[in-house]
Amino acid sequence: MGRKRWRAVQAVRIADVARIAGVSTATVSRVLRNPDRVRSGTYDLVIEAVRRSGYTPNSTARNLRTRRTMNVLVVAPRLTNPVFAQVLRGVDDELIQSGYGIIIGNLDNCAEREARYVDLALSRQVDGILLLTGSIPMNGTRSMGEAGLPIVAVCAAIPDIRVPNVTVQDREASCRAVEYLVQLGHCKFGYISGTPGTIIEAERSGGFLEGLAATGFGLEDFVRWEGPFVFSTGVAAAEAFLRMKERPTGIFAACDEGAIGFIKTVRSAGVRVPEDVSVIGFDGIEFADYAEPTLTTFKQPLHELGRAGARTLLKLMQGKMGPTDWNIRLPLTLLERDTTGPAPKGEKALEIVARDRKSRASA
């Protein structure tokens, strides 16, 4: 029991079908790939033989012959992140229609894994690559780029290298987030970051700063809390926030998890949201609808992002890139919900406004 060694022996090969149908293997192959180049009588004969024998072509053999695998590698930083899971669905939906399969490369912040996927590309197990990572994976000495395979960057553009990229307007939205908070009367801000060093974090952080500058605020008007794109970053930020004597009232989080972790933590300390502090997130993950209060956030078109990335890769693989395909940037939608509201009108807030106005005037 369980002693027999599994061995992948092809039960029925194309030659068997050919014999049964009384034709050559080439004809069988034609029936399966180019049915129109075959007489209909022959077609029926072969199809019947295929049915009777239960034949399915061996795709490894075909791949070797045709030099294509019909598989695409999708490299993502973290599978458990709902953002990437959603993008992956979009990718899957689009690629499956064109007959491509997906091999997922889950990085999980682990360099060995990265190396593995570089080898995968180098050894031609895939026809194309979708990078959700914002960088080209490396394998000590070699880079995934050396494989010479078509690559498309999704979610985060890849700096320096000329690959098509499909992203959202991170920077613009982050900028609008600040403007939105300012409109609500906030004048002291908090920024909960995402994974330091990543492109996405740089964009959102940059947009946040742009927003501050555009509304007449500066570096002295906000605090910044750093950490990866996870809940606990928001928790840590909240703990720092709670220790402050003069707390910011308008918080922008670079991802919804950070926002939710923050809110949950400050609320258990008795801080009211949005009465005492407004929080705006980024991503629009499903859980944001079920957080308490319902999270105000910028919703990314995640599914469409995945689809668009996949479509671009297909074009690239087929040599059908148009001039507008190299840089696609999808817009975000502001979902105004329950974690943002007017800035508290306490004396302190007014004092700050006064001080700020003065300092800016004197500058």
Next chain:
Amino acid sequence: MGRKRWRAVQAVRIADVARIAGVSTATVSRVLRNPDRVRSGTYDLVIEAVRRSGYTPNSTARNLRTRRTMNVLVVAPRLTNPVFAQVLRGVDDELIQSGYGIIIGNLDNCAEREARYVDLALSRQVDGILLLTGSIPMNGTRSMGEAGLPIVAVCAAIPDIRVPNVTVQDREASCRAVEYLVQLGHCKFGYISGTPGTIIEAERSGGFLEGLAATGFGLEDFVRWEGPFVFSTGVAAAEAFLRMKERPTGIFAACDEGAIGFIKTVRSAGVRVPEDVSVIGFDGIEFADYAEPTLTTFKQPLHELGRAGARTLLKLMQGKMGPTDWNIRLPLTLLERDTTGPAPKGEKALEIVARDRKSRASA
């Protein structure tokens, strides 16, 4: 620009390396696969040639020759479900160590996809299969089982067919959930289901009924709300709950999403959790920590579940199954948190208790 058709032409082949090193292709192959069967001088020669040429073996060619692909197909109902995402991580962690890659089969409740993955297995693109679905995928006429590949069921056992399965103790935990609510004094219950017709739902539902029976309650003591394993099922359940005049006070949800959707909805209608109604979830997803209040739930060892499933598949592929490997059932952990509490001591509750006692006595 972008006009050149991408074509996967292998830049450097094993013959090139052989020529550079001045040896035969067989020797190059030996150096790469069985270094110990080669003189160390030859070894160095070949390695240097590999380095200089930037050679990476073409895995399709190797796969064809060795009749193995070193890839495993993992079929999951839904990628965006955090439960499966977490299991997948465990699978990945284990398989990657043994040099296997993962091809994801995301079903998303779509029969065409199912068919595709059946073909994938039939065409021998993978060496083994991990099913998180509780059933063998079908392709109209043919089943994935026909491929003759090693299959392991994870998360949900597969009925009727003899494949190894790695699951959690759904039934036992669901039963304990009821006992827990009963201990808290609840005597009118609600059950928020998961996807009707699935094995997992059947197990949890069955365990819930067992728990009722074990504590002396019956079919008249609970209401059942049906729907898939998603947030909105909990929302719908809550809406039905709110319309009831005599509401249950102890709710068990077959998944955390359902519990969270329920809680969010009843709270916005002014119902207090756990003062008015206690809710216990199932899964222990990360969100449960950030729901408000923090969700009481049974935590599945999701990562370990994935690892154990992958380990079992590896054994099966290597013909090393032991007698205890065919049925692995991991325990769950009850996380007692803030959505459960003593049953409200209102008159109604007491009345119900009295009525129940009487009816049971007369039965």
Next chain:
DNA sequence: GTGAAAGCGCTAACAG
């Protein structure tokens, strides 16, 4: 220890 040669199972020229 190393090389020559024979395929893995399929597709794509090229003739007929």
Next chain:
DNA sequence: CTGTTAGCGCTTTCAC
């Protein structure tokens, strides 16, 4: 329209 033939790039006997 169909069959013959020649590989895709690699691994693995089998001799030497």
